[in-house]
Amino acid sequence: MAHGSVGRILFANPIADVAGRHSLSFNEGTQVSGRECSRVVLSSARPAEWTRQNASRRSVESNGIFSNLKSNLLTRFKGGNQQSTSDKKPPIWPPAQDADESDQELTEEDDKPYVPEVNKDAELDESVLKEIASKGATEVRVVDVDKVFLTSQGMKRVVKNVSLRVEAGQLVALVGPSGSGKTTLLRMIAGLEPTSAGKVYFNDEDLTDVHVQDRDVGFMFQSYALFKHMTVAANVGYGLSTSKRRGKLTPEQIKKRVDDLLSLVQLSEYGDRFPPQLSGGQRQRVALARALATEPRLLLLDEPFGALDIVVRQELRTWVKKLQKALNITTIFVTHDQDEALEMADYMVVFHRGRILQEGAPFEIYERPNSAFVMNFISDPNVIPATCLAVRRSGYRTTKPYVLVRPDDVTIFYEEKLDLPTTPATVLEVNNMGPEVLCEIKYDDGVTLEFNRQRYDFEDQPLEVGQRVHLQLKPLMLKGFSPEDLKA
Numbered sequence: 001m002a003h004g005s006v007g008r009i010l011f012a013n014p015i016a017d018v019a020g021r022h023s024l025s026f027n028e029g030t031q032v033s034g035r036e037c038s039r040v041v042l043s044s045a046r047p048a049e050w051t052r053q054n055a056s057r058r059s060v061e062s063n064g065i066f067s068n069l070k071s072n073l074l075t076r077f078k079g080g081n082q083q084s085t086s087d088k089k090p091p092i093w094p095p096a097q098d099a100d101e102s103d104q105e106l107t108e109e110d111d112k113p114y115v116p117e118v119n120k121d122a123e124l125d126e127s128v129l130k131e132i133a134s135k136g137a138t139e140v141r142v143v144d145v146d147k148v149f150l151t152s153q154g155m156k157r158v159v160k161n162v163s164l165r166v167e168a169g170q171l172v173a174l175v176g177p178s179g180s181g182k183t184t185l186l187r188m189i190a191g192l193e194p195t196s197a198g199k200v201y202f203n204d205e206d207l208t209d210v211h212v213q214d215r216d217v218g219f220m221f222q223s224y225a226l227f228k229h230m231t232v233a234a235n236v237g238y239g240l241s242t243s244k245r246r247g248k249l250t251p252e253q254i255k256k257r258v259d260d261l262l263s264l265v266q267l268s269e270y271g272d273r274f275p276p277q278l279s280g281g282q283r284q285r286v287a288l289a290r291a292l293a294t295e296p297r298l299l300l301l302d303e304p305f306g307a308l309d310i311v312v313r314q315e316l317r318t319w320v321k322k323l324q325k326a327l328n329i330t331t332i333f334v335t336h337d338q339d340e341a342l343e344m345a346d347y348m349v350v351f352h353r354g355r356i357l358q359e360g361a362p363f364e365i366y367e368r369p370n371s372a373f374v375m376n377f378i379s380d381p382n383v384i385p386a387t388c389l390a391v392r393r394s395g396y397r398t399t400k401p402y403v404l405v406r407p408d409d410v411t412i413f414y415e416e417k418l419d420l421p422t423t424p425a426t427v428l429e430v431n432n433m434g435p436e437v438l439c440e441i442k443y444d445d446g447v448t449l450e451f452n453r454q455r456y457d458f459e460d461q462p463l464e465v466g467q468r469v470h471l472q473l474k475p476l477m478l479k480g481f482s483p484e485d486l487k488a
């Protein structure tokens with residue numbers, strides 16, 4: 001659980017203005033000085049990104065004076081993302097006028113305008129789509145699947161009686177903490193790992209004992225898995241010339257297919273390059289082209305964007321989703337990134353200790369998490385004592401010692417509302433985070449709480465440090481928990 005100290009460190013300093021206009025990515029726990037922070041902010045600035053991110057966020061209605069939005073930024077800011085340093089390709093944007101540029105070490109690269117990773121609005125060639133998506137979408141079912149590994153400590157059951165139905169053409173995200181069994185399930189669906197019990201069906205065909213090569217599945221993994229000594233074109237065409245299709249496709253047909261795929265992933269000019277000559281995002285697009293080359297019935301993506309920096313990842317998410325829909329190819333992807341799942345998936349499956357804890361549309365899961373674990377995993381809630389004044393006033397009752405409160409489930413009023421169970425508090429911090437504002441308040445009993453709001457909510461009547469406010473916690477949005485409930 002990340003209780004946003006990083007956010008406070010970063011924005012309670014003179015660069016708040018700069019930060020307010022740009023996107024950021026930090027690892028949780030990163031200790032930064034104001035100066036370091038300024039540097040990071042400037043190297044990752046790209047205001048254009050804001051509009052789009054903001055538009056894609058999930059809107060949550062509130063009955064107070066604010067409309068609420070769950071903030072991708074908040075989660076990201078509180079450390080949900082791992083930024084690769086090896087493949088980092090920082091987006092460039094001219095530093096803001098009021099930024100302290102004294103310690104900026106600008107390189108030539110910094111002077112170039114930002115070039116998007118992909119053109120998200122590019123028309124997709126219908127004939128190419130048709131050819132690649134020739135098989136039609138496949139429904140996937142796993143029924144009562146178990147996986148037991150024999151380890152040095154004995155038998156380890158890592159997937160426990162899992163059943164799941166993935167509708168044809170859906171984009172499904174498997175999320176959950178590390179070690180919860182997501183990848184193992186993906187590998188069993190692919191045929192890379194045999195099941196210990198249970199069945200795997202594609203449409204109504206039982207593929208449980210069918211070899212991976214005969215399942216017609218395309219893979220894309222975080223680690224690219226491209227052949228470094230082969231050109232991009234050879235990588236993409238590899239499956240075509242080595243699979244059972246050999247003999248079916250002539251070299252000319254293979255070349256045409258490879259050209260089509262490279263055009264699809266917007267890498268037509270890169271066929272002669274070798275993987276080390278590409279950026280991380282480009283390599284992932286090659287990997288995607290290769291995964292699609294054999295016209296798979298199913299696409300399996302394991303942490304596909306995990307090694308990419310946040311801006312490229314954000315762009316590829318949108319683009320991959322658009323492509324997936326255009327191809328109408330059933331796709332299952334594993335991700336650690338809750339925002340990624342919430343944003344991309346049609347359907348989301350939350351894993352915990354080898355079992356499915358909750359599944360459904362991302363919005364439903366976000367709105368109605370069925371446990372403190374799910375709520376904590378997919379959002380980034382505050383933790384407050386169950387006996388504190390605010391919880392008691394809200395009417396929420398629990399036998400658990402703590403309560404989770406999401407930053408966007410708090411309703412704030414400037415005046416006391418006698419007809420509502422509000423609790424008075426003092427504003428401790430107001431941090432401008434671009435389209436959103438992150439605030440911290442302190443109740444009179446000393447309990448602190450963070451919440452986030454759209455910037456425009458504050459335009460008429462800005463919140464100020466030291467100001468008295470009245471907060472309402474909605475009992476239906478609270479979840480009591482004990483520390484062990486949140487353990488991975």
Ligand SMILES: Nc1ncnc2c1ncn2[C@@H]1O[C@H](COP(=O)(O)OP(=O)(O)OP(=O)(O)O)[C@@H](O)[C@H]1O
Pocket residue numbers: 149150151156158176177178179180181182183184185334336
């Ligand atoms: N071949 C194996 N032999 C023994 N144990 C394994 C093997 N593969 C995976 N495991 C164990 O199975 C459990 C589930 O692993 P899995 O990779 O499926 O989890 P995950 O949810 O995908 O985690 P992550 O997100 O970190 O990849 C882990 O405890 C892992 O150590």
